[in-house]
Amino acid sequence: MNIAMWSGPRNLSTAMMYSFGARADCAVWDEPFYAAYLSLTGIDHPMAAETLAAGEIDPAKVAEACKTVHASGKEHFYQKHMTHHMVEGVPRDWVDAVSNVFLIRHPARVLASYSKKRENPTLDDIGFRQQVDLFERMKADGLPVVVVDSFDIRQSPEAMLRELCKRIGIAFDPAMLSWPAGGHLDDGAWAPHWYGAVHRSTGFAGPEGALPEVDETSQDVFDAAIPYYETMLAEAISV
Numbered sequence: 001m002n003i004a005m006w007s008g009p010r011n012l013s014t015a016m017m018y019s020f021g022a023r024a025d026c027a028v029w030d031e032p033f034y035a036a037y038l039s040l041t042g043i044d045h046p047m048a049a050e051t052l053a054a055g056e057i058d059p060a061k062v063a064e065a066c067k068t069v070h071a072s073g074k075e076h077f078y079q080k081h082m083t084h085h086m087v088e089g090v091p092r093d094w095v096d097a098v099s100n101v102f103l104i105r106h107p108a109r110v111l112a113s114y115s116k117k118r119e120n121p122t123l124d125d126i127g128f129r130q131q132v133d134l135f136e137r138m139k140a141d142g143l144p145v146v147v148v149d150s151f152d153i154r155q156s157p158e159a160m161l162r163e164l165c166k167r168i169g170i171a172f173d174p175a176m177l178s179w180p181a182g183g184h185l186d187d188g189a190w191a192p193h194w195y196g197a198v199h200r201s202t203g204f205a206g207p208e209g210a211l212p213e214v215d216e217t218s219q220d221v222f223d224a225a226i227p228y229y230e231t232m233l234a235e236a237i238s239v
Helices: 013-021 034-041 048-054 059-066 093-097 107-114 128-140 150-155 157-168 196-200 216-233
Strands: 002-007 026-030 076-082 099-104 145-149
Touching: 002 013, 002 128, 013 026, 013 076, 013 196, 034 048, 034 059, 059 093, 099 128, 099 157, 099 216, 107 216, 128 145, 128 216, 145 150, 145 157, 145 216, 150 157
Parallel strands: 002 076, 002 099, 026 076, 099 145
Antiparallel strands: none
């Protein structure tokens, strides 16, 4: 099974990739369209040159690979996708060939985390609008979709992963609850800038505390993002 996990940045997305990557039967792909997104938009991101050099910039080739069996031959192929990478020129017709899951996180937490790595994020940088757009298009096309909140995963990792696996039709594997410190062989070229905390981890962090205060400079972005988050939250699975 090919699994597309649709997320914005700073959403527990790398930890989820490590979780699936800890399964012996699962290959992973870190942000397949990142290089194509940078090439198409010319946007300035940390480690953009390294990302462009390492990744495939033809989105059609990436899309084809997303729906095919991984070269390893493993039974499952988990793909960590960023919703904001799906700009004009990036194909979407391949999504009906994969199992689609949406990973969400409260925008106050996203903005607090993102701003430490890249200043003054815009609404388009954090992917909430694009996430709802993709979700609603898939539902309109009759595709099965699953929504999971990162807060719930950190609250009850095993219970939530069991439920997620059940929803997408694969067996839960206890190996998903831990991984070696130091990163994954399939980390993207941008990992040195973004993945410090998860590289130090060996499993999901504990439950999240109170919501952080939204900085004044991020208030407009937060206000725009929260309705999108609430739309997705209403669809989230629970245990």
